[in-house]
Amino acid sequence: MHATDAVQSAKRGIDVCNACRYCEGYCAVFPTMMLQRSFTDTDMAxxxxxxxxxxxxxxxxxFAPPHxxxxxxxxDFAEIRLESYAEYSFPKVLGRxxxxxxxxxxxxxxxSLAFVLLGMLLFVPHDILFSAQTGPGAFYRIVSWGVMSLFVGASLGWSVIALSMAARNFWHDTASPLTKAISQSAIRTALKDIATLRYLGGTDGGGCNDIDASFSQTRRHFHHALMYGFLLCLASTSVATLMHHFLGxxxxxxxxxxxxxxxxxxxxGMVIGCIGLIWVKIATDPAPVARRVLGADYAxxxxxxxxxxxxxxxxxxxATPIMGTLLALHLGSVLALFIALPYGKFVHGILRGAALLKSAVEREGREVVGG
Ligand code: SF4
Ligand code: SF4
Structure with missing residues (x-):
């Protein structure tokens, strides 16, 4: 990480926080930062x-503005997160x-949409593309199973590699003596924190300041809908692939x-989650929001x-004649999503997961050292 304006600003803030300590129980950040007096740029990531x-x-x-x-x-942290996504991306040049x-x-x-639409217009006979197709194999009369698997599989496979490398880069760069050994219990703690979105529930489950200074679980609920909706859709595609491949x-x-x-x-679930999270972003108090990151969030x-x-x-x-057009729109958007996974806001899930694991490992390490 580099000493950007956001990093410098956050370091100044943390110096004050470490003297004040009022927010000690708010989240995992404060207990972690109160163990140190000075911070490297990598610590800030x-x-x-x-x-x-x-x-x-x-x-x-x-001490918040106008103080x-x-x-x-x-x-500050939102800006640093965006900078860290670029810093740890693979290959780094695509972090741009x-x-x-x-x-x-x-x-x-x-x-992506133009590529798929044009491909279909050029290579699929129009009487098939614009007429109702029914029965087994209806989709594959428009785009063959092999072509569909090639593009979707290649884009998703590349994204999995690039996201894994981003997690590795982050882990190595932010490694500390306490994070050398990862125990099973630390992995369980991190997975539970991720699955329940524990910290979005706020201190003692009272919620977060999603919109203003009042507390709510709104963002957590919409985030749950989106996260589990996305996983269910992945499960649906995986089951369909197995049924096609092994059962014919x-x-x-x-x-x-x-x-x-x-x-x-x-x-x-995904539609509800996306619309809800967009609404929260529009309705929230803009003062603690980093405008620079909004484009990635909304995109x-x-x-x-x-x-x-x-x-x-x-x-x-x-089963209608517009199936071919809808198939092109769906495949084009899926292709764009899979290509974009390592180079858009989706990467926050990977780096945040790694940070939660590091935090769980460090907590265990401190307990062992402290007896
Ligand atoms: S009240 Fe302000 S200075 Fe004190 S710990 Fe919280 S954020 Fe930091
Ligand atoms: S915004 Fe919330 S999670 Fe982030 S440092 Fe402040 S209290 Fe912690």
Whole structure:
């Protein structure tokens, strides 16, 4: 990490926090930073990814603007997080995508949609593309199973590699003597924190300052809907792939089949989560918000909503003549999403997961050292 303006500003804030300590119980960040007196730029990347942007320390702080100290940790940490995504990305040169990330993602979606639409217009006979296709293999009369698997598999496979490398880069760069050995219990703690989005529940489950100084669980609920909706959609695609590959059962599947049930619930969850999180972003007090990161935030939510909505529409109208067009829109948006995963806001899930694991390992290490 580099000593950017946000890093310098956060370091100044932390110096005051370490003397004040009022927010000690608010989140995992404060207990971690109160163990040190000085911080490297890399420490700031770790603390920023440990922060879940609850705004609690802004609304509670007597030194927040307009106080001359101007302490605003949520804003500083949000900017540092964005800088850390670029810093740890693989390959590093593609980290430039985090500059003006909203526009970059918009361009990527446009190119992906145009690529799939043009490909279909050029290579699929129009009487098949624009007529109702029904029965087993209906989708594959428009785009063959092999072509679909090649593009989706290659883009997703590359993203998994790039995201794994980003996590590795982050872990190595922020390593400390306490994080050398990872115990099973630390992994369990981190997985539980991730699965329950524990910290979005606020101190003692009282909620976070999602909109203003009052407490709510709104962001946590919408984030849960999006996260589990996304996982259900991935499960739906995986089950459908296994059914096709090993049982020879070709899509489209019945309304009561496992892939359709998982995909429908997951898609609805994703749409609710995306719309809800966009609403929270619009309604929230702008003072602790880093405007520079908003493009990346909105771009991912809009892209995820596009994938979910086109998937649900494809399911609803799969036996009609517009199925081919909807299939192009869905495949184009899925392709854009899979390519964008390591170079957009999605990477926050990976680095935050790594930061939570590091925090769990460090807590155990301290208990052992402290007896
Ligand atoms: S954010 Fe403000 S109130 Fe909270 S510990 Fe820091 S200085 Fe104190
Ligand atoms: S915004 Fe919330 S999570 Fe981030 S440092 Fe402040 S209290 Fe902790």
């Amino acid at each position: 770790y603390l920023a990814n440990l922060c879940h942007n609850c705004n609690g320390c802004y609304h509670a702080c007597q 001359p100290y101007g302490i605003n940790l949520p804003r 995508a985090f500059n003006r990330n909203g526009l970059t993602m918009l361009a990527l979606v446009g190119v 059962w070709e899509a489209p599947y019945s309304w009561y089949s496992l892939p359709v049930v998982l995909g429908t619930i997951g898609g609805i 991912l939510l809009i892209l995820l909503a596009l994938v979910a909505k086109t998937g649900l529409l494809l399911l609803l109208f799969r």
